[in-house]
Amino acid sequence: MPFLPLNKQEMQERGWDDVDFVCVTGDAYVDHPSFGIAIISRVLEAEGFRVGMIAQPDYRNAKSFDVYGRPKYGYFVTGGNIDSMVAHYTAAKRKRSDDAYTPGGKAGKRPDRATIVYCNKIRELYHDVPIMIGGIEASLRRFAHYDYWDDAVRPSILIDSQADILSFGMGEKQTAEIAHRLASGEDVHSLTDIRGTCYVAAHGTPVESAVSIASYARVSTDKTAYAKATKQQIDEQDYVYGKPIVQKHGEVAVVQNPPMVALNQQELDKVFSLPFMRYYHPSYEAQGGVAAIEEVEFSIMHNRGCFGHCNFCSIAYHQGRHVTCRSTQSVLNEAKAFTKNPRFKGYIHDVGGPTANFRLPSCKKQEKLGLCKDKKCLAPTACPALQVDHKEYLEMLRELRDIPKVKQVFIRSGIRFDYLMQDKNDAFLKELITHHVSGQLKVAPEHCSAQVLDRMGKPHIEAYNQFQEKFYQITKRIGKEQYLVPYLMSSHPGSTLKDAVQLALFLKRNNIRPEQVQDFYPTPATVSTCMFYTGIDPYTMKPVYVPKTSEEKAMQRALLQYFRPENRRLVKIALLKAGRADLIGNGKECLIPPDKDFVEKQKYITQRKELESRGKPKSKSRYAKGKPKQRPKAKPGKG
Template sequence: MEQNFLPITREEMLARGWQYVDYVVVTGDAYVDHPSFGAAIISRLLEKEGYRVGVLSQPDFTTCESMKEFGRPRYGFFIGGGNVDSMVAHYSVAKIRRDRDEYTPGGVPGKRPDRSATVYTQMAKQAYPELPVILGGLEASLRRFAHYDYWMGTVLPSIMETSGADLVSFGMSEHQTAEIARRLAKGEDIHSITDVAGTCYMTDFAHLPAQYVECAGFHKVSTDKIAYAKACRIQMDQQDCVSGKPVVQKQSEKYLVQNIPSTPLTRRELDEVYAMPFTRRYHPSYEALGGVPAIEEVEFSIIQNRGCYGGCNFCAITMHQGRRVTSRSEASIVAEAEAMTKAPNFKGYIHDVGGPTANFRLPSCAQQMTKGMCNGGKHCLAPQACPKLIVDHKEYLKILRRLRALPGVKKVFIRSGIRYDYLILDKDETFFKELIQHHVSGQLKVAPEHCAPNTLRYMGKPPVEVYNKFSKRFYELTRQAGKKQYLVPYLMSSHPGSTLKDAVLLAEYLYRNRIRPEQVQDFYPTPGTVSTCMFYTGLDPYTLKPVYVAKSREEKAMQRALLQYYEPKNAQRVRKALQLTHREDLIPFLVPGGQKERAAAKQKQGFHKGVQTWQKEIGKDRKRPSRRK
């Protein structure tokens, strides 16, 4: 056992001369002591606060005895399901069991249970009924209210009720964790800790807070889709630390109370988190098992920010990290990079300098710091950029320049998402040019997601013309730089609002622009997003107007096939989709093996007709009013 790792077994605890630990941190992932892993941050934070911490990684979930690995902790458990929601880690969007888990030694599947956050909490409560259990992490954050569960096809109550946790710490939990740990160590009863921002607790009607916003309860939202949609809007509108209010939702018997979100870490506090003594490696005991695959993407990457005001409706960040951006200082980032260059297996390449959105470092606007983020479904960048948006890449560019000048650094890449609609708003193209010259590893990943106006609006994404403008300029600057680099667009099929006709428009767009995506994603309805609310209810939670949702297996398969129309295996479904949408004029061009039909269509100018139809549809959608006011 290496002393710079926290203990993961009783033997390692005793080797430190400890007879007990103060807190046990339980995680559904392997123990990787790297700041990209939530359990690593929480355990190191508790260590920094002066507590003895044991890390219980992927415990045997068939018995509560595994929770007794370190004996009875003095104060309690902090539990998380892992970096990735356990159900997403286990199942594809088609609900097919995955054969690999990147967060497990050797990539072996099945080392954690389904709904691991719930199962681990129940196990801890069974092992030590009297001890406090604080449940946190992504899985808990997204399930803190009554929520639609895609895998069961029904609405479930809050994870607090199903797990039996004493508190749920939602979002990025450094502030909450430190305060709760201190108060428990002072002897305060867990049931009296009801005033910590960024936490949820259960109570009865008589002990509700003095002021709160109430949304429909579990029984109501599980049977009434309008009530579910209204509850979703209330919950989304209160996710700001400045303007948010406590939210109350009755579960089966008791009431869930969500306190206002915790204030995001300041730049200084975020720097302190990344200055903690992470080894940046997986525990050495995993070496013989093949290591932990998930470390490969992050070992030589740098997280420079948190939060995202992009506000895509299908993204979980709003309910977890939040929309307020906090970024690390230049000195902190450079210090991490310098330490990275001294690692024995560092080859000179920093793989990423980013975060949820790589090129966000500043608040979205000055107003958000005093009045909070806009609610009511408003987005900073879509359908048009807000005139109050602060657009500035100077600080980010300065950091990148310093990193690539470090001794031992050959290249600094940006692999996490660049928000292209933000980038092209910058009238100073210096960052854009240096991005292309120095920071693209042959391909730049961006996320237009779709091209149909109606679908993009429900996604919370800007019109496709914005992407077209960016793409055109990207290739112009690439040619000027004398490079051969390409855009790799992320695309999504079957998102709420996307009709089969919209999917055909996207296929036609891809054909016209000679784009052949190697990977596409079918919409995955994970808990806690606006898009999942639309998927379940068929309603826009901000207008309560109906939203088309593709739910049949066959239509979803056709929408997905259209994104890769050129694959011979998709020919039958593409043909069927074109016939159902009365777009037979596109069969010669979108169906593999249609050369004879293509020749005949050229004589009839079929494709030109198709282009005109596409342009006509775009024109129709442009005339439709936006929700933004």
């Protein structure tokens, strides 16, 4: 019986009377290494524990968390692969109509703030059972944090959930340690020395070498204190030099231990060799399956961590900036296993990770000294100490292409074009374009304004321009019709209407017509979210302009799709507000054509200025006040 038990009957079929641990998730049960809870459950199994799964329990009923009875040692709880609030709501706070992590794509199978709700239901059942929380939802909410959906600062999720331990980051090592120490008889409240975890202590409990940050009460009301606390949190997220962090919450304190040391290559290979079924539980077949498996079933993750560290992204805070890679043999073994799967059609959808083309530490000194505080490896320009070499990645891709029954190997996760352009050898870029692009290559310049890119922690647009030029040169040379699809973001902190107009002009000049545009989405713990809430850049402590009204956000978004007829009215308003009426017309640079009324008004304004310059009285035109004459109302009895 390869899947772990999903109900009591499956537990009994294994000959078990009970389980050691129960893993609760807000997603359907998908036993694939791209699902965090699948990794945690298989790690526990590999450590010799009996594990039962509870997937998308009825959050209104505490009994749905009692499938196996009281577990011997405790519960591991996660809201799911993505934050439950992001799963439920768009950036405009509108309810989503579907959920790719639920059978049949049905929305509403998990509650808002699932981790909190699940833990509180478990507490209704067993007030003293050990509860450990993890995953992206818990990891990003480990301290007091701005909550976009409440538009307020909420306390640490440890407080609201009543959990005992919060495991942040990639949790294999801390999970194994917690499990063995609970099994040896240690009380869960004594497990306060495990790296990569947070716990609640009485306020004033001494924590050696700890960094104290502003309390929940203070950051809730003082935005400067919030910005400073954000910077302190970021500074201590390196496992080489990171210190414990303490934040007071009323009469107690949330304590974060230093981050767990990242898995080395051998340890990461071992995780990916665990007996994953790489598919959703068969009980979901009748409901239409689970859509989230489609892109990842035949994709390969070869690395973890990201030293790119964009300000709007949670990866560096969650996974860390240290990059760890699997061995080439581990990746090849996974690909060869695909060829034995009857669903495999010969196409490997991706060979990537947070950043597909990272296979090395950012520099040689980071293993001993950690990554630099207050500096980014790639922005605004690449660090002189940056290691750039695609040879190992390129050789791995070649070997994957040579596997019998593999027709094509694609790369669909993010390529850092700025990192790629630092490589003096064009071999990887040439083979990427020749063999690994399925017509379109997605890249993420995000914007073109230098001041906005600086707030994003991204390189300036010149890096993208150089990459774009080289990409199309090589594409033309090999005779393929392939295109770049740039990811773009509107309304990021720092972006004014004038910046949005600048981006619209960049798109027009480069003949780019984006089908999708992402509004900035303030998710917990990111630097960009701190700027959105406080109006302060935590790195510099200087003010930042923040577009917050729905009207301005709509205008910035419309400018990026200025070519759509339905956006014309908003684009016109935005251009007038930005003082760029010159971009309304039929000229080469113009974004939208003029309407008849606009032409007449502009003609009147020109004539009036000419008359005024000659000292003549103002015209009595219907545009004398800058407004068109209103049509007279029909008289009663007239058509």
